[in-house]
Amino acid sequence: MADEKTGILLLSHGSRLDDGEEVIKAYKEMYVEEFPDMPVEYGFMEIRKPGIPETIRKLTEENDLDRIIVVPVFVAHGLHTKRDIPGLLGIESDYEEDDHGHHHHHHDHDEEEVEFDGEIILTDPLGVDRRMFEIIKDRVSEHL
Ligand code: NI
Secondary structure, three states, X not given: OOOOOEEEEEEEXXXXXXXXXXXXXXXXXXXXXXXXXXXXXXXXXXXXXXXXXHHHHHHHHHOOOOEEEEEEOOOOOOHHHHHHHHHHHXXXXXXXXXXXXXXXXXXXXXXXXXXXXXXXXXXXXXXXXXXXXXXXXXXXXXXX
């Protein structure tokens, strides 16, 4: 484990506006600042580039990686984290499609496939955390 080379992908939803990219890029830069030897990229699951396969290609072209840890920078699990992101990463998902015939509706049908021989680990989203609660309280108190 210790001598395995790990890369990190910080994954944001993707938007036509720039705000989301500014945020995820800032987190990437914080990561690089704290862990200068760790290969880190950010990318988007839909709507905006770079997408997942492109970002993984960039990580693996520049580094000989054994595994990639993908962090969905989302507040909670949803269909994107349970179904769509595992699908785009080409990894197993414990999400079971109901039998009402819902179709996957990825926005990027022309997207290339992920090509990576190593292990891809998809973490949980941010979830419930006291540190997030502190931010929520800050946002409220800015207006009190
Ligand atoms: Ni979406």
